[in-house]
Amino acid sequence: DIVMTQSPLSLPVTPGEPVSISCRSSQSLLHRDGYNYLDWYLQKPGQSPHLLIYLGSNRASGVPDRFSGSGSGTDFTLKISRVEAEDVGVYYCMQALQTPPAYTFGQGTKLEIK
Amino acid sequence: QVQLVQSGAEVKKPGASVRVSCKASGFTFTSYDINWVRQATGQGPEWMGWVNPNSGNTDYAQKFRGRVTMTRDTSISTAYMELSSLRSDDTAVYYCAREKIGPYYGMDVWGQGTTVTVSS
Numbered sequence: 543d544i545v546m547t548q549s550p551l552s553l554p555v556t557p558g559e560p561v562s563i564s565c566r567s568s569q570s571l572l573h574r575d576g577y578n579y580l581d582w583y584l585q586k587p588g589q590s591p592h593l594l595i596y597l598g599s600n601r602a603s604g605v606p607d608r609f610s611g612s613g614s615g616t617d618f619t620l621k622i623s624r625v626e627a628e629d630v631g632v633y634y635c636m637q638a639l640q641t642p643p644a645y646t647f648g649q650g651t652k653l654e655i656k
Numbered sequence: 657q658v659q660l661v662q663s664g665a666e667v668k669k670p671g672a673s674v675r676v677s678c679k680a681s682g683f684t685f686t687s688y689d690i691n692w693v694r695q696a697t698g699q700g701p702e703w704m705g706w707v708n709p710n711s712g713n714t715d716y717a718q719k720f721r722g723r724v725t726m727t728r729d730t731s732i733s734t735a736y737m738e739l740s741s742l743r744s745d746d747t748a749v750y751y752c753a754r755e756k757i758g759p760y761y762g763m764d765v766w767g768q769g770t771t772v773t774v775s776s
Contacts, residue, residue, distance in 0.1 A: 579760065581762045581763070590751055590768060591693075592766060600761075602761075602762060634701060636703075643703075643706060644718070645703035648700065
């Protein structure tokens with residue numbers, strides 16, 4: 543299986559600050575169709591995960607534009623331009639490339655407000 | 657509105673089986689694969705497999721093959737996940753999540769989760 547590694551695992555931030563979360567995969571997530579099969583999900587406390595970014599850089603419906611995804615191959619980044627209190631939770635990257643399907647998640651990055 | 661509503665919490669004994677349901681509403685059930693993901697307390701999510709509601713085709717993570725069965729009933733827009741030979745380490749919250757069939761758009765709608773507790 544493809545192994546996903548996130549850093550940092552903990553991220554204390556002040557509201558209004560920018561943040562970056564890194565995600566690395568053990569194999570390239572670049573498909574022959576030109577897309578990177580890498581998603582970002584946020585799991586707020588006590589809630590189900592929800593989709594933020596798909597195919598590396600596409601914001602899901604309703605996701606604020608302060609969230610952005612970038613990267614290609616094995617190195618990806620989620621950026622929040624200005625953190626708000628409602629952004630607290632655990633952020634997971636997930637690869638959706640492996641076939642037969644065997645989606646795998648990173649360990650998670652816990653964002654908390656200082 | 658678009659939603660996936662899962663069945664309620666379950667408590668099972670080791671060796672038993674559990675079936676969790678996931679009812680879709682607000683969208684065309686047969687246009688989306690249904691994935692199943694579980695999450696043990698304090699752990700990251702773990703993908704278990706998916707079912708294609710159109711064909712009934714399934715694919716399971718190797719870890720669960722032989723113990724998991726995913727099915728669907730298109731007449732009531734409901735997907736099911738059955739896990740057998742339960743062990744204590746199967747204690748987790750189980751989620752269903754839809755994924756558009758065709759171009760990839762991620763798992764964009766999730767159920768509320770079903771807590772399964774395995775205890776003697």
